[in-house]
Amino acid sequence: MVTGRKNALLWIHYLVCFIVAAAALFPIVWMAIAGFKSKAEVLVTPFRFFPKEWITSNYAMILKDPVFSRSMLITFVGAVIFMFLSIIIASLSAFAFARLEFPFKNTLFVYAIITMFIPGTALLIPIFIVVTKMHLLNTMAGLIIPGIASAGHMFFVRQFYLNIPSQLEEAALIDGSTRFGTYRHIFLPLSYPPFVIIGISSFLGYWNSYIWPVLIITEPKLFQVTQFIGNFRSERSSEEALLMAGGTLTVIPVILVFLFFQKHLVQGIKLSGIK
Amino acid sequence: MRISTKWNTWLTAYLMILPLIGLLTVFAVIPFLYAWYVSFSDWSFYDPWKFVGLKNYRQVLLDPKFTKSVIVGLKFSLYVVPASLILAFLFGHSMRHLRGKSADFVKTSIYIPTIMSGVIASIIFLFIYEYQGGFLNYAVGLLGGDKIAWLSNTKTVLIAIAVPAIWLGFGLTALIMLAGLLDIPESYYEAAELEGAGSFTKMFKITLPLMKNVILFLLVLGFNGSIQELVLPMVMTQGGPLEESQTPSLYIFNHFRDDILMGNTIASAILLFIVCGSVAAVLFRLVNSEKAAD
Numbered sequence: 001m002v003t004g005r006k007n008a009l010l011w012i013h014y015l016v017c018f019i020v021a022a023a024a025l026f027p028i029v030w031m032a033i034a035g036f037k038s039k040a041e042v043l044v045t046p047f048r049f050f051p052k053e054w055i056t057s058n059y060a061m062i063l064k065d066p067v068f069s070r071s072m073l074i075t076f077v078g079a080v081i082f083m084f085l086s087i088i089i090a091s092l093s094a095f096a097f098a099r100l101e102f103p104f105k106n107t108l109f110v111y112a113i114i115t116m117f118i119p120g121t122a123l124l125i126p127i128f129i130v131v132t133k134m135h136l137l138n139t140m141a142g143l144i145i146p147g148i149a150s151a152g153h154m155f156f157v158r159q160f161y162l163n164i165p166s167q168l169e170e171a172a173l174i175d176g177s178t179r180f181g182t183y184r185h186i187f188l189p190l191s192y193p194p195f196v197i198i199g200i201s202s203f204l205g206y207w208n209s210y211i212w213p214v215l216i217i218t219e220p221k222l223f224q225v226t227q228f229i230g231n232f233r234s235e236r237s238s239e240e241a242l243l244m245a246g247g248t249l250t251v252i253p254v255i256l257v258f259l260f261f262q263k264h265l266v267q268g269i270k271l272s273g274i275k
Numbered sequence: 276m277r278i279s280t281k282w283n284t285w286l287t288a289y290l291m292i293l294p295l296i297g298l299l300t301v302f303a304v305i306p307f308l309y310a311w312y313v314s315f316s317d318w319s320f321y322d323p324w325k326f327v328g329l330k331n332y333r334q335v336l337l338d339p340k341f342t343k344s345v346i347v348g349l350k351f352s353l354y355v356v357p358a359s360l361i362l363a364f365l366f367g368h369s370m371r372h373l374r375g376k377s378a379d380f381v382k383t384s385i386y387i388p389t390i391m392s393g394v395i396a397s398i399i400f401l402f403i404y405e406y407q408g409g410f411l412n413y414a415v416g417l418l419g420g421d422k423i424a425w426l427s428n429t430k431t432v433l434i435a436i437a438v439p440a441i442w443l444g445f446g447l448t449a450l451i452m453l454a455g456l457l458d459i460p461e462s463y464y465e466a467a468e469l470e471g472a473g474s475f476t477k478m479f480k481i482t483l484p485l486m487k488n489v490i491l492f493l494l495v496l497g498f499n500g501s502i503q504e505l506v507l508p509m510v511m512t513q514g515g516p517l518e519e520s521q522t523p524s525l526y527i528f529n530h531f532r533d534d535i536l537m538g539n540t541i542a543s544a545i546l547l548f549i550v551c552g553s554v555a556a557v558l559f560r561l562v563n564s565e566k567a568a569d
Contacts, residue, residue, distance in 0.1 A: 013369040020366050021384035027399045043408030093295035102288040108296060115303040121503045121524045122548040125531055125540060126306030149298030179287045208392030210506050226394040233398055247395050254390050262383060
C-alpha cells in the first residue's frame with residue numbers, strides 16, 4: 001500500500017513537471033504555428049490552435065523582405081563579433097587577476113567588480129551621451145563596444161583559472177616560457193567550459209537587446225532583429241501572421257545555439273557556485 | 276635578471292587587464308560619475324553646464340508621475356518575485372523526483388523562454404491578451420466568464436505584464452532552485468521518515484531552512500530585475516492606461532525622450548538607483564545574518 005501511494009505521488013510529480021514544461025513552451029509553439037496561418041486566422045474567434053490550412057507564404061514573404069534578412073544577418077555578425085571580443089577581454093584579464101602578481105592588483109580588481117553593482121537603468125542615458133560624443137551613433141561599433149567588457153564574465157573565468165593546478169605552469173616557466181606563453185599554451189586550451197558559458201551569455205545578450213539599438217540606431221540598414229520586430233508591430237500591425245513568422249525566425253538561431261550547448265549551460269549554473 | 280622578469284610580469288599583467296579596465300572606465304565608471312555631475316545641473320546637448328544644486332532632485336520627487344512609477348515598480352515586483360519563487364519552488368520540489376530523459380526534456384523546455392528577448396515575449400503575449408480572438412479570453416469564455424480587455428483595464432494591466440515577466444525569468448529561477456534542492460542530502464529525509472515525520476514536517480523543518488540562502492539570493496536577483504523592467508511595458512502598453520503600467524525605467528525613458536534638459540532624467544535614474552540599492556542592501560543583510568547563524 002505504501003508503494004502504491006508513493007507511485008501515485010511520483011505520477012503527480014511527473015504530471016506537474018510536464019504541465020509546467022507545456023506552459024513554458026506553449027507561447028513559442030503558438031507563435032511558430034500562427035506563422036503558418038492566413039492573415040485572418042491568427043486572431044479568429046473562436047480561438048483555434050492549428051490553422052485550417054497550413055500556408056508557408058508568410059515565412060517566404062518575410063524572408064524576402066530585404067530589411068528583415070539584412071537585420072538577421074547584421075545582428076548575427078554583430079553578435080558573433082561581440083561574443084569573441086567579450087571572451088578575449090574576460091579571459092585576458094581573468095588570467096592576470098588569477099595568476100599574476102602586480103602592484104595595485106586588489107584595488108584594480110575591486111574597481112572592476114564594483115561596476116557590477118551599478119544598475120543598468122542608471123547607466124543607460126549617461127552611456128548614450130558618451131557614445132554620442134564619440135560619434136558612434138548609427139554604427140556597429142556603437143552597438144558592440146559599450147557592452148563587451150564585463151566584470152561578471154571576468155570573475156567567472158577567473159574562478160575557473162584559480163582552480164587550475166600550478167605545476168604545469170611552473171614547469172613551463174622553468175623551461176623559459178614567458179608569463180603570456182603559459183596563458184597562451186596552457187590556460188587557453190583548457191578554457192573551453194567557461195568560454196562556452198560566457199560566449200552564450202554574450203551572444204544572447206546581444207541578439208536579444210532592444211533598448212540600446214532603439215536608442216542609437218536610426219538607419220534602417222543597421223536595424224537589429226528585435227528593433228525590426230518592434231517596428232513591424234507598430235507600423236504594420238494588421239499583418240499578424242507575417243509578424244508571427246518573423247518572430248519565429250528570429251527565435252530559431254537562439255534556440256539552436258542553446259540546444260547545441262545546453263549541457264554546458266546547466267554545468268555553468270553549477271560552476272558559477274551560486275549553490 | 277630577476278628584476279627584469281618582475282618588470283616583465285608587471286607589464287604583461289597591465290597589458291592583459293588594460294582592455295577590461297579601460298572599457299569599464301569609459302562605459303561604466305565615467306558615465307556613472309558623469310550622471311551625478313549632470314544631475315546637479317541644467318544641461319542639455321545644446322547648452323553649457325549650469326549648477327543648480329538639488330533642484331532636479333526636488334522636481335523629480337515632487338513629480339507625482341515619478342512617485343507613481345516607483346509604486347508601480349514595487350507593485351510589479353510584488354507580483355513577479357513571490358509568484359516566480361513559489362512556482363519555482365513547487366516545480367523544483369516535483370522536479371527532484373524526475374529521472375532520465377523526461378528530466379532532461381523538462382529542464383530544456385522550461386529554460387527556453389529564458390533565452391527569448393523581451394520584445395518577442397511582449398508580442399506573443401499581446402496576441403494572447405487580444406480582446407477578440409486572443410487565447411486568454413477564449414479560455415475565460417470556456418469557464419463561463421466575460422471577455423476582459425486585459426491591457427487597457429487599470430486593474431489587470433500590471434498583472435498582465437507580470438505574467439510574461441514570470442515566464443521569461445522562470446527557467447533560471449527554477450534551475451537555481453532545483454540545484455539548491457538537489458544539494459540537500461537524501462539521508463536527511465530518510466532519517467526524518469524513520470522518526471515518523473510527515474511531508475509538512477519535512478518541508479518546514481528540513482527543506483525550507485536549508486533553502487533559505489538560495490531563496491534570499493533569488494529574491495535579490497528577482498527584485499533587481501523586476502524593479503528595472505523596461506521592455507515589456509514599453510512594447511505592450513507604453514505605460515498606459517493612465518500610467519498604471521509605467522515602471523520607473525519607463526518613466527526615465529519617456530522623460531529622456533520628452534525633456535531636453537538631461538538633469539531631471541538623470542536625477543530620477545539616480546533616485547531609482549538609490550531605491551534599488553537600499554532594498555538590495557537590506558535583503559543582502561538578511562542573507563549575511565543568515566550565514567552567520569549557520
